[in-house]
Amino acid sequence: MQIGCSMHWSSFSEFWAMGGYAVYVWGSFGLTALAMVAEACLVRHRRQALMRELRTDADGCVGVDGRTECGERCINAQRP
């Protein structure tokens, strides 16, 4: 198997044009990339939302890094 620097494109515009099939080829690659990045972002977002929810206790106090920051409903928590 030989993989050398034997590129088949003589210019970037040729690469971009994909022999006239640019819409189909770049559409496919683009949508795939978009979907995978979006999924990774959604996974991260879901985790962050859960962490925020779990760190907010019943009094509305958000515990962050061991300290308690008080929201409006919080009356019993220790102030930092």
Place this chain on the structure above:
Amino acid sequence: MTAMNVRIGTWFKYASPQYFYGLAGQLWPWFAALSAVLMGVGLWVGLLVAPTDAQQGQAYRIIFVHVPTSQMSMLIYVVMAAWAALGLAFNTRLSGMMASALAPTGAMFTLLSLVTGSLWGKPMWGAWWVWDARLTSELILLFLYLGFMALQSSIDDPRRADKACAVLALVGVVNVPIIYFSVVWWNTLHQGASVSLSKAPSMAAPMLWGMVVMVLAFWMYAVAVALARVRTIILERERHADWVQHALE
């Protein structure tokens, strides 16, 4: 207890969501990094090194995303069904969590397979869609994934949801060999297998290798995303356990 029993016993601890949470946390970045590297190599080979196709010109390069997404759509479903079977057999919580973690990724890849297939079909066949055996069975796979996710959301008790979804996953897994063998069993517009275990591949080496590397890249990505997602699912479902409180700090 013999040394062997102790070693096997050690592995079983990862069936506990608490321990798997930690293991998944350590593993997923490695799979993500591996995926990124393989993606770079695969794209370089597929877009820059692989030659033009004699019949399809540059349009064939869609193969470098279409085949990986299709392969993953099938593989993920089989793995999901395997976790489902384990969950039904051993009544383990983590099995259901893993199946739930895999479903969205599988659905996404199935959708991408259909869309990239359409984008390939339009210039090559002149049609965005045909009701041939492979395309139709892949569409059914999408419905199975979506059905799995919908069923999960519709049942409040997670354990009952897991069981119901497990049955759905196992009933639906028969579709995967149908998709795979559709091009052999029926007269399809979709082309047959270019790669087989018994004879030499009919495509040029850089094309084949680019495809293989991209499949591996997508596989590693799927593992990374599933492991990351299952961590959140574990926290969601085990939120009242003591260890979760410690994990938040």
